[in-house]
Amino acid sequence: MKYYSTNGQVAPVSLEEAVVKGLAGDKGLFMPEKIATLSKSTIDGLKDKSFREIACTVARAFFGEDIEPDTLDALVKDTLSFETPVVPVRKNCYSLELFHGPTLAFKDVGGRFMARLLGYFIKKQGLNDVNVLVATSGDTGSAVANGFLGVPGIRVFVLYPKGKVSPIQECQFTTLGQNITALEVDGTFDDCQALVKNAFMDETLNNHMALTSANSINVARFLPQSFYYFNAYAQLDRMGKAGEMVVCVPSGNFGNITAGLFAARMGLPIKRFVAANNRNDVFLEYLNTGKYTPRPSVSTIANAMDVGDPSNFARILDLFKANEDVHKAICSKISAYRYTDEQIAQTMQTVYSETGYILDPHGACGYQGLIDSKLTATETGVFLETAHPAKFKETVDKILSSDIEIPAKLQAFMKGTKQSVELDKDFVGFKAFLLRQ
Template sequence: MKYYSTNGKAPLASLEKAVVKGLAEDRGLYMPERIEKMPKAFFENMSNMSFQDIAYNVASNFFGEDVDEDALQDIVYDTLSFDCPVVKVTDNIYSLELFHGPTLAFKDVGARFMARLLGYFIGKSGKSGLVNVLVATSGDTGSAVANGFLGVEGIHVYVLYPKGKVSPIQECQFTTLGQNITAIEVDGVFDDCQALVKSAFMDDELNKHMKLTSANSINVARFLPQSFYYFNAYARMKEKLNGNKLVMCVPSGNFGNICSALFGHEMGLPIDRFIAANNANDVFYNYLQTGQYNPKPSVQTLANAMDVGDPSNFARIYDLYGKSHARISQLISGATYSDEQIAETMRQCYNETGYILDPHGACGYRALKEGLKEGEIGVFCETAHPAKFKEKVDAILGADIEIPARLRAFMDGEKQSVEMSKDFADFKQYLMHQ
């Protein structure tokens, strides 16, 4: 399988190059040249299959031409050492709980898969030299990538995060690890962190000095494995539908998660339509309404992991549907919520059902409550354990939610971070001395 750039000005790349480089030479995002449909028998039998078996079949469809069969199976089964259950919240709304991995966030699957796939290609190439992973985070990406790559030989990870704009628990998950993980605390917002990463990839001098790749959802090995969730969700919901149509609602920031779901849809996954749920960062929502994509600076919200003003994966969605606003808006609708609406939704859901939403999942739950039609059943992604936002959740619900042992372990560590301005010259100088 070859991969092309969304900007259309870079040569075709192999999967290995797309994974190792992360970003194409023309600053575009890599896309597979074709998307194969899954066989009919797969959909007929998947409700009897485990999450791991489902994921392996999907992974074979994406990566089977480029990765040894046994190695790919090992990568998938090692990545998915946990389940992602579908939990009933109301009669027609279910939560797809994606927070049962090591860092209690949905990005664990993509990060762990990429770490293992990158390690496979490094080992296969036999080339010496450290590979440096740059990752910008608005919250959960940093912790998932840092923990997914922790201790992986031949790889060093630099996590760039906006100072004071991630939750304390999220920050602990990538600033206390040490070893091959370096946390860089940027005096800016997430978009500044993402801009530093992209600029680093385009700097010739820096790339001659060190091997660089990204573990953000701009990397095909990070976002494509997230499609596993949606196949598993359909398998678990299949018998519950009873003739109803399935609607999938995805809280969205950088749009890698919903993008992977759309790839699944192109592979034949029978989800009728999608809802992209946003916080006050409503660039995609406005695009759906107007047909005009106008990035703008991100604003800080309760749902901080979605505080993105220029989502990278819009380029993939735009390309996937032939740059057609009509096709995109026919399949995807949008919703946007203020902090007040998010908090109100969390309280209402907790009081009425006993289910504890985190601020991001609250956007997805409310979008379904407001947007489901007759004959539809909705599933929203609960993307992170609410304890990762304990201060916010406790204050909103008037509760004292329990912190899982895995999170407590991170909180006992000592913070190690490098302070950095949002000026690329400063970041480049730092990396040139590594």
């Protein structure tokens, strides 16, 4: 399988090169030249499989041309040591809980799988000094850092916006040490993401050190997130509820919803998608106007969605490029809604008082987007609850007047000592830091 750039200015590359490079030479994102379709009988049979078995089936469709089946199965099974249960919240409205992994966030699957796949390719190439750059608005950093912790031959640099991630999120990647370095950037997530992209394009840096990315710009990070959608469908199918599946995704950098769109292209019968935005609503604006106007992100209580220029928008455009009217085609498959901090808090309070279910701020956007999309009597709605509420304990407790318990996994991170390097948002300083490594 070859992978081409969304900018179309460089030659297609192998999966191995796409994963190791992360970003294409023309600053585009890699896309597979074809998307395999699973047969109806295969999809109907998912309800009889475990999450690991489902993930292996999907992974073979993605990567089976490039990796031996037994090796790929081993990588997937080593990645998945947890479940992603579908939990009823209201009639025909379910939470897909993606926070049961090591860092209690949905990015654990992508982070762990990429660490294992990149490690496999590095060993295959005989490399022993690869540097992973990752920008985070909250959960990516912890998932990637913990996925790569202690992996031989790989150093990870996590760039995060100073004061704009929750204290618990911060301690999950600043207390690890070993091969993980946290870079505290005086700026926004978009500034962090720009630093990473500019590093890939800098000839001096690339001559100095081998660089790759672990953001969802890397195909090995975002594609495995499609496993969730197949697993959710299988669970609903066991309940007899999978006939008209509608999925609402809290959306920041749009890697997760892009993985869902890939699942739909592979034959998973998702009727439609809903993208839930916070105040950073450039995608909603695109749906309403047909114009994409990125802008600086603003801080919200749903901080992992604080992205003003989502990278994976390029992949969404690419997926629909065969249509005569791309904007119309996207609008026919995806709707979007926008929520202020006040509206997010109100949703959290309402759901908690009426059902007892505790939403984190991101899941609250997903839940409300599903409700506002006006599910029909025959549709089953699933919203992605992307992180455990305890990761945002101060915010959640203040809104709900609660004292939610901090899981043992998070408590362990909180016992560590913060280690970070403070940087300005200018590329010159970041480049100078990397050249000293």
